[in-house]
Amino acid sequence: MKILIAIKQAIALDEDFEIRADGRDIEEDFFLPDLNEWDEYSLEEAMLIKERHADTPVEVVCVTIAPDSADEALRKCLAKGADRAIRVWDESMEGSDPVAIARALAAVAKKEAPDLFFAGVQSSDHAHGATGIAVAGFLGWAHSAVVARLDYTPGAKEVALKRELEGGLSQELRLPCPAVLTIQLGINKPRYASLRGMKLAAAKPIETLAPGDIGLATNDCGESGSLARVRRMYVPEKQRAQILAGDVAAQAKALAAIIREATGS
Amino acid sequence: MSSILVIAEHRRGELRPVSLELVAAANELRAAGEQVVVGLIGKNAHAFVAAVSKEGVDEIATVTAPVEDFDPDVSEEAVRALIAQYSPSLVLIPHSVDSYGYVAVLAAKDQLGLATDVYKIAREEGGWVATRGGYGQKVAVELDFPGRSCVCLAVRSGSYKPNEAAASPTVTAVDVPALQARSTPLDYIEVSAGGDVDITTVPFIMSVGRGLGDEANLPRFKELAEQVGATLCCSRPIADSGWLPKSRQVGQSGKTASACKLYIAMGISGAIQHLAGMKHVETIIAVNTDPQASIFNVAKYGIVGDIFEVADALEQEFS
Numbered sequence A: 001m002k003i004l005i006a007i008k009q010a011i012a013l014d015e016d017f018e019i020r021a022d023g024r025d026i027e028e029d030f031f032l033p034d035l036n037e038w039d040e041y042s043l044e045e046a047m048l049i050k051e052r053h054a055d056t057p058v059e060v061v062c063v064t065i066a067p068d069s070a071d072e073a074l075r076k077c078l079a080k081g082a083d084r085a086i087r088v089w090d091e092s093m094e095g096s097d098p099v100a101i102a103r104a105l106a107a108v109a110k111k112e113a114p115d116l117f118f119a120g121v122q123s124s125d126h127a128h129g130a131t132g133i134a135v136a137g138f139l140g141w142a143h144s145a146v147v148a149r150l151d152y153t154p155g156a157k158e159v160a161l162k163r164e165l166e167g168g169l170s171q172e173l174r175l176p177c178p179a180v181l182t183i184q185l186g187i188n189k190p191r192y193a194s195l196r197g198m199k200l201a202a203a204k205p206i207e208t209l210a211p212g213d214i215g216l217a218t219n220d221c222g223e224s225g226s227l228a229r230v231r232r233m234y235v236p237e238k239q240r241a242q243i244l245a246g247d248v249a250a251q252a253k254a255l256a257a258i259i260r261e262a263t264g265s
Numbered sequence B: 001m002s003s004i005l006v007i008a009e010h011r012r013g014e015l016r017p018v019s020l021e022l023v024a025a026a027n028e029l030r031a032a033g034e035q036v037v038v039g040l041i042g043k044n045a046h047a048f049v050a051a052v053s054k055e056g057v058d059e060i061a062t063v064t065a066p067v068e069d070f071d072p073d074v075s076e077e078a079v080r081a082l083i084a085q086y087s088p089s090l091v092l093i094p095h096s097v098d099s100y101g102y103v104a105v106l107a108a109k110d111q112l113g114l115a116t117d118v119y120k121i122a123r124e125e126g127g128w129v130a131t132r133g134g135y136g137q138k139v140a141v142e143l144d145f146p147g148r149s150c151v152c153l154a155v156r157s158g159s160y161k162p163n164e165a166a167a168s169p170t171v172t173a174v175d176v177p178a179l180q181a182r183s184t185p186l187d188y189i190e191v192s193a194g195g196d197v198d199i200t201t202v203p204f205i206m207s208v209g210r211g212l213g214d215e216a217n218l219p220r221f222k223e224l225a226e227q228v229g230a231t232l233c234c235s236r237p238i239a240d241s242g243w244l245p246k247s248r249q250v251g252q253s254g255k256t257a258s259a260c261k262l263y264i265a266m267g268i269s270g271a272i273q274h275l276a277g278m279k280h281v282e283t284i285i286a287v288n289t290d291p292q293a294s295i296f297n298v299a300k301y302g303i304v305g306d307i308f309e310v311a312d313a314l315e316q317e318f319s
């Protein structure tokens, strides 16, 4: 039994970041990369299935569509116990939107033939909430988004899950396998990598593939394989809060006055 | 005739309000002579006709689904059929948990233009242009859709003012024979306050976020909240960690601070899903070490600083 997990090295921006010269992204010098927060939960969910069903071998495989700068994210997953890591990339993939990424993920899934495919609900940088579910489109599999609880026995024909909705509501449902699920924050408590895990991970290979190796043509990748194109990025004019001046004592005094005025106390 | 298609959303027998915001968006974006069509998909789709019969809607297209609840395959197939019927250049869909479940599948299969969590839409000579946030909402990202004759946009709620004026559009039943659900819906579960305070009714909230760092820091904020007369609430990571009950989580998947007049956000970055539950509050004060945190975009007052130092000093003010 196998679970394939989409992994992303997500980007936070350093203070005082600058827009790239072509105006379509941020200068890479200001990138602060880290494993996408949601992916910590999808990896953990796969690890829990693996550990809870020791009688059935479960292989946990991580895949990312990214240049080698994302190896760090994959190593983190290996350190937490993933069995294998795959990275697909070449320059033709530059400028890929979520759907072009999903097409490549689906091509890996066709090759790996997992029983379940997990992705995070969204990534902490661009928050499209589209990549994981689009994979289901390319595979034709059943799918559910924003999964907040999962019951699955390896080899079962169905998964039982809870889909988190808005306003504190959620819904339980069943879905046939194989399935694509996007995993939500809070579904579990992600583990930290152990020192031993990190040592083991450093020795594990990362399998690197080019789009051609998974049957993708050049026009499946990058901008030509995308449904949208970034035309411009800019810092919008925003209404900003009035910043309370002075040292912390003065700020607290001002804050107390605001509280007293608003509460009439 | 060209058209803009709006997909209305409903749950447990009620139209979700964002549907009417999308009607307003479509009406604002339409060109002369362009039709605005609202698609209603459901077992009893007809029941929502009155609720979406608003000014600016030319036609309501109902699709009868085999299931009561949302199912991604049913929605995908139904929207596909509506697109085939009306050939819209633009399809507006709420950016919601339901649409997370199928819009990207539809767009990927049919190679339609796609952008999600869009808050601004423009029409230019070259086609539709959508604006969304990027890098944790620190930048605005403008997208275009070269070569796509139909573009699907999942639109953030609150981006357009709903259209409330009633009208009597034409209603057409669109027959889609092949609709089949693969999911089997079971029960709905609601987070209840369960004896705890109902945060939708309180006037003054102090909310703590991941800046809290450790559960051991929670008691002092509990005391501080009590001292200043606030109800202690939180952002999602605090509730997910089990430090405060889920019923105290403010935001999209938590509760809306509906009756709140004063909101102090301590160590909360201001993610869009948190803002969904509090950005309407009249007086918001944010304390955050990051001067660029998005929470300062909705706050009236801000303190760029450490929540522990501010908490100490505030405690002295109230002792």
Ligand SMILES: Cc1cc2nc3c(=O)[nH]c(=O)nc-3n(C[C@H](O)[C@H](O)[C@H](O)COP(=O)(O)OP(=O)(O)OC[C@H]3O[C@@H](n4cnc5c(N)ncnc54)[C@H](O)[C@@H]3O)c2cc1C
Pocket (backbone or CB within 6 Å): A121, A122, A146, A185, B208, B209, B210, B211, B212, B234, B235, B236, B237, B249, B250, B251, B252, B253, B254, B255, B266, B267, B268, B269, B270, B271, B272, B273, B274, B277, B287, B288, B289, B290, B293, B305, B306, B307, B308
């Ligand atoms: C479908 C969906 C639904 C969601 N629903 C909700 C919801 O209902 N509610 C919700 O809150 N989130 C929700 N989220 C999650 C949301 O996207 C964010 O992950 C979450 O709001 C982040 O919480 P935070 O601001 O506390 O943490 P972070 O984003 O990590 O921010 C912590 C902030 O604290 C600041 N900070 C750190 N230390 C200090 C210090 N000592 N002093 C001052 N400041 C400090 C940092 O600068 C940072 O800005 C949802 C996400 C999805 C996808």
